[in-house]
Amino acid sequence: MPQNTVYWEDVVEGQDIGSYSMEMTAVKISGGAWATRDTNPIHHDKDFAQKAQQKNVIVNIMHSEGILSRLATDWSGPAGELKRTRFNIEGNCCAGDTMTVSGSVIRKWAGGEDEGYLAGLHLVELQVNSVTQDGPFCNAQIIMALLTKADKR
Amino acid sequence: MALTEKDLALIGKESEPFHAPDDVCKCMIRHYCEMMEDANPLYTDEEFARNSKYGGIIAPPQMLMVWCMPRMWPFPEFPWLPMAELDLPGVDTWIATDMIHEFYKPVRPGDKLHYIMKLDKVSDLKRTRIGEGHFITTTQTYYNQNGEVVGREIRTVLKYKPNE
Numbered sequence: 420m421p422q423n424t425v426y427w428e429d430v431v432e433g434q435d436i437g438s439y440s441m442e443m444t445a446v447k448i449s450g451g452a453w454a455t456r457d458t459n460p461i462h463h464d465k466d467f468a469q470k471a472q473q474k475n476v477i478v479n480i481m482h483s484e485g486i487l488s489r490l491a492t493d494w495s496g497p498a499g500e501l502k503r504t505r506f507n508i509e510g511n512c513c514a515g516d517t518m519t520v521s522g523s524v525i526r527k528w529a530g531g532e533d534e535g536y537l538a539g540l541h542l543v544e545l546q547v548n549s550v551t552q553d554g555p556f557c558n559a560q561i562i563m564a565l566l567t568k569a570d571k572r
Numbered sequence: 573m574a575l576t577e578k579d580l581a582l583i584g585k586e587s588e589p590f591h592a593p594d595d596v597c598k599c600m601i602r603h604y605c606e607m608m609e610d611a612n613p614l615y616t617d618e619e620f621a622r623n624s625k626y627g628g629i630i631a632p633p634q635m636l637m638v639w640c641m642p643r644m645w646p647f648p649e650f651p652w653l654p655m656a657e658l659d660l661p662g663v664d665t666w667i668a669t670d671m672i673h674e675f676y677k678p679v680r681p682g683d684k685l686h687y688i689m690k691l692d693k694v695s696d697l698k699r700t701r702i703g704e705g706h707f708i709t710t711t712q713t714y715y716n717q718n719g720e721v722v723g724r725e726i727r728t729v730l731k732y733k734p735n736e
Contacts, residue, residue: 451607456641485608
């Protein structure tokens with residue numbers, strides 16, 4: 420269980436937040452689609468996927484978003500709170516591919532009065548990228564609130 | 573090409589509510605975490621979560637959409653949705669181009685969620701790398717059983733005619 424805590428004061432813009440790789444088997448891809456209640460056959464049925472010009476079943480959007488968001492909270496520990504994610508698809512990830520997720524801190528700031536629900540929070544924005552062996556798959560910009568040392572109990 | 577009067581009149585309209593088929597539950601949270609290989613103890617470790625500031629298990633915030641996905645059987649009747657009424661003649665293929673989620677309040681086992689979708693913007697016909705089409709922006713606002721807004725999803729899709 421990741422129970423580390425990253426404190427806002429210790430974060431530096433540009434720092435690396437780690438990475439992991441996952442073997443995306445057909446079972447994993449179909450399981451991820453079921454776990455997110457996505458019944459589109461392109462995530463479950465190889466024949467269907469091939470007729471749609473894919474090599475094999477492809478990873479669905481909600482599964483990808485979950486895998487990318489996980490890097491943020493794996494890095495911060497459970498005290499880090501996901502506040503906003505912006506997600507884009509650039510390519511595909513098919514059964515048999517290895518997905519590698521990595522990221523870095525692109526911004527660190529204190530939420531201003533004009534930032535609505537982010538006001539007063541200690542924030543970082545992360546750039547998280549996912550690639551397969553064949554190139555870019557998807558990416559996200561993730562805003563998180565972190566604990567400060569003054570919050571420490 | 574400009575939009576038809578009928579399509580223009582749909583901009584700014586809101587859908588009827590989409591209700592989650594089930595309450596938020598630990599077992600769907602676990603199935604989700606298994607597939608993400610997400611070991612955040614707030615999602616699955618009762619004791620850890622009880623001793624946290626939340627006082628109990630919370631759902632991964634990024635599961636927001638999952639709770640309101642329609643059942644596969646019996647297939648539900650969909651609520652009225654402005655997006656589904658758009659004519660946009662000549663374009664018939666969809667692709668999601670941009671998705672933003674904002675998370676305001678924790679979602680917990682037992683919560684009953686619903687969302688309302690608003691049609692924010694429809695662009696004029698644009699030429700893109702993959703074909704000509706319209707960019708459509710919608711906001712889905714998610715509520716819990718107490719009427720609190722727990723999060724929002726702002727999504728842009730391209731409805732287009734693929735290049736020959």
